[in-house]
Amino acid sequence: MTIRPLETGAEDIARAPDAAALEQVMDVDDGRIAWWRSRRFEKTLSVLSPLILVALWELSAATGYLDTRFFPAPSAIFQEAAEMLRDGELMRHVSISLQRIVIGFLLGALPGIALGLCVGLFRPVRAIVQPLIDATFPIPKIAILPLFIMIFGLGEESKYAIIATAVIYLVLINTAAGVYNIDRIYLDVGKNFGASKWMMFTDVALPGALPLIVAGLKLGMGVALLVIVSAEFVGAKSGIGYLIWTSWQVFQVEKMYVGLLACAVLGFAAAILLNFLERVLIPWKYR
Amino acid sequence: MQTDALAPDAANGRTAATQGAVKIVLRGVAKRFGVQGRSVEALSGIDLDIRAGEFFCIVGPSGCGKTTLLRILAGLETKSAGSIGIARSAAGAQRKRPMNSMVFQEQSIFPWMSVRNNVAFGLKARGLSRSQRYAIADPYILKVGLAGFEHALPHQLSGGMKQRVSIARAFANDPEILLMDEPFAALDEQTKLVLQAELLRVWEETRKTVLYVTHSIDEAIVLADRILVMTARPGRIKDILDVGAVFSRPRQVEAVKSSPRYGELFGRVWAQLRDEVMAAQSAEEEAAKRGAGP
Numbered sequence: 001m002t003i004r005p006l007e008t009g010a011e012d013i014a015r016a017p018d019a020a021a022l023e024q025v026m027d028v029d030d031g032r033i034a035w036w037r038s039r040r041f042e043k044t045l046s047v048l049s050p051l052i053l054v055a056l057w058e059l060s061a062a063t064g065y066l067d068t069r070f071f072p073a074p075s076a077i078f079q080e081a082a083e084m085l086r087d088g089e090l091m092r093h094v095s096i097s098l099q100r101i102v103i104g105f106l107l108g109a110l111p112g113i114a115l116g117l118c119v120g121l122f123r124p125v126r127a128i129v130q131p132l133i134d135a136t137f138p139i140p141k142i143a144i145l146p147l148f149i150m151i152f153g154l155g156e157e158s159k160y161a162i163i164a165t166a167v168i169y170l171v172l173i174n175t176a177a178g179v180y181n182i183d184r185i186y187l188d189v190g191k192n193f194g195a196s197k198w199m200m201f202t203d204v205a206l207p208g209a210l211p212l213i214v215a216g217l218k219l220g221m222g223v224a225l226l227v228i229v230s231a232e233f234v235g236a237k238s239g240i241g242y243l244i245w246t247s248w249q250v251f252q253v254e255k256m257y258v259g260l261l262a263c264a265v266l267g268f269a270a271a272i273l274l275n276f277l278e279r280v281l282i283p284w285k286y287r
Numbered sequence: 288m289q290t291d292a293l294a295p296d297a298a299n300g301r302t303a304a305t306q307g308a309v310k311i312v313l314r315g316v317a318k319r320f321g322v323q324g325r326s327v328e329a330l331s332g333i334d335l336d337i338r339a340g341e342f343f344c345i346v347g348p349s350g351c352g353k354t355t356l357l358r359i360l361a362g363l364e365t366k367s368a369g370s371i372g373i374a375r376s377a378a379g380a381q382r383k384r385p386m387n388s389m390v391f392q393e394q395s396i397f398p399w400m401s402v403r404n405n406v407a408f409g410l411k412a413r414g415l416s417r418s419q420r421y422a423i424a425d426p427y428i429l430k431v432g433l434a435g436f437e438h439a440l441p442h443q444l445s446g447g448m449k450q451r452v453s454i455a456r457a458f459a460n461d462p463e464i465l466l467m468d469e470p471f472a473a474l475d476e477q478t479k480l481v482l483q484a485e486l487l488r489v490w491e492e493t494r495k496t497v498l499y500v501t502h503s504i505d506e507a508i509v510l511a512d513r514i515l516v517m518t519a520r521p522g523r524i525k526d527i528l529d530v531g532a533v534f535s536r537p538r539q540v541e542a543v544k545s546s547p548r549y550g551e552l553f554g555r556v557w558a559q560l561r562d563e564v565m566a567a568q569s570a571e572e573e574a575a576k577r578g579a580g581p
Contacts, residue, residue: 185395192361192389193409193460203408207399284398284442 104163112171120179174216178209316369347517348567409460
């Protein structure tokens with residue numbers, strides 16, 4: 001555009017330029033986004049990536065690029081899994097591990113929540129419990145297994161005990177943190193409206209700490225899986241850990257992979273269950 | 288300064304006594320905080336008489352201790368000196384009415400409770416049965432315009448609706464006095480106007496004694512019978528202005544704001560407050576310099 005002297009301005013305004021003469025400086029935005037940025041494309045990618053990996057694996061195993069002594073073809077693993085499902089071997093191992101996890105987890109989680117609430121609410125309890133936790137938490141839980149086998153023997157009790165021990169720390173620490181981190185204003189409201197000690201506990205502290213309690217349960221579940229598999233490596237005659245360990249010893253690599261697959265499925269199922277629990281227990285955290 | 292500040296208070300105190308029973312009496316109330324080993328005076332020599340059924344607003348520069356005063360009355364903080372008396376009504380004594388209920392500044396309703404259970408919280412604390420407390424709470428939910436949201440959780444509500452729940456919770460508790468700590472401070476201007484009108488409407492029905500802290504002169508004029516202007520820290524009484532003498536009840540927010548006397552009153556409050564805001568700011572700058580120095 002050219003700048004004209006002011007004197008001629010009055011005439012120019014009368015002859016306003018038409019739209020075509022104006023420079024188009026902005027692109028038109030019709031609200032659509034490019035396909036490679038769409039949510040659907042991302043979802044498709046997420047579904048495809050494991051499938052492609054399995055396909056590549058199968059192909060490499062079939063063409064001899066992979067050493068099938070260490071990496072048997074996925075089809076061979078699934079075949080073995082089907083076989084083990086048919087003769088009940090897989091379910092026997094999975095169900096015994098599941099039983100140990102569920103019982104051990106509950107034995108750890110329930111006292112963990114109760115103790116954690118006490119630690120969070122009562123300063124003297126915190127003063128007593130905190131140094132004990134700090135001193136013993138760094139010990140890898142699996143290192144205590146020999147002691148538990150000495151105390152409880154080779155039976156189920158030692159498995160429950162080792163899982164409960166691993167779970168209680170994480171749940172206790174998270175629950176106590178959940179109580180400390182409750183917004184002060186909620187405690188003020190409770191006090192101002194004359195809530196009793198018990199009502200402060202049931203209506204304020206417990207629901208206020210729930211988000212972190214559930215986070216503690218999730219962490220605890222992850223550790224429970226880890227601990228049970230390692231405990232079954234050495235101190236058991238059944239379970240997924242036992243299946244993996246013995247398969248390795250007799251070099252039945254497919255069976256070992258079936259064990260790994262079972263671990264993955266179990267972990268995945270536990271995560272889904274706990275996510276569901278989270279949505280039911282703390283709906284205000286989700287919109 | 289001390290005698291100057293007390294003079295209008297004493298005068299108003301006398302007129303208050305002739306107009307109605309005194310509900311809240313504060314004598315020589317003071318508060319000291321320990322900050323890093325030093326003692327800081329937050330409130331000093333607060334003498335005040337508040338009438339039964341009065342809507343009493345407190346304005347002051349930030350940090351003047353107005354919220355502290357409210358929290359002392361709410362039993363959430365202790366006072367360092369002085370005495371506080373709250374008159375118990377005969378009806379209140381029979382019904383075991385609580386002394387005070389507070390409407391808090393921020394989001395203070397429990398996110399894990401439905402609107403109904405939030406409003407009924409104080410009633411539950413007083414040991415009322417479920418049906419009893421819902422019978423009391425539901426009409427208040429209706430009064431603050433939340434009918435149909437009884438079972439909603441707070442995260443499903445807007446900021447204005449949450450503060451309505453907070454107001455309903457305090458009114459439903461039927462206390463001797465209501466304490467409000469800048470309940471609308473976080474809301475946008477339009478929502479604020481609507482809620483001020485609703486608060487006035489709900490209050491007109493009960494005529495509870497209200498102590499209302501705000502930093503907004505405008506809000507204080509719209510709501511208050513009297514406005515107390517506080518000094519910069521340590522908070523003392525600077526002046527008390529009688530709004531009730533200018534605007535009668537029941538009040539319309541629009542009528543108050545469009546009146547020429549509103550501007551005049553605003554000017555009078557600001558004239559009192561301006562020096563204190565300046566003083567508070569220079570004190571802050573002084574503190575910042577000390578903090579930044581060697």
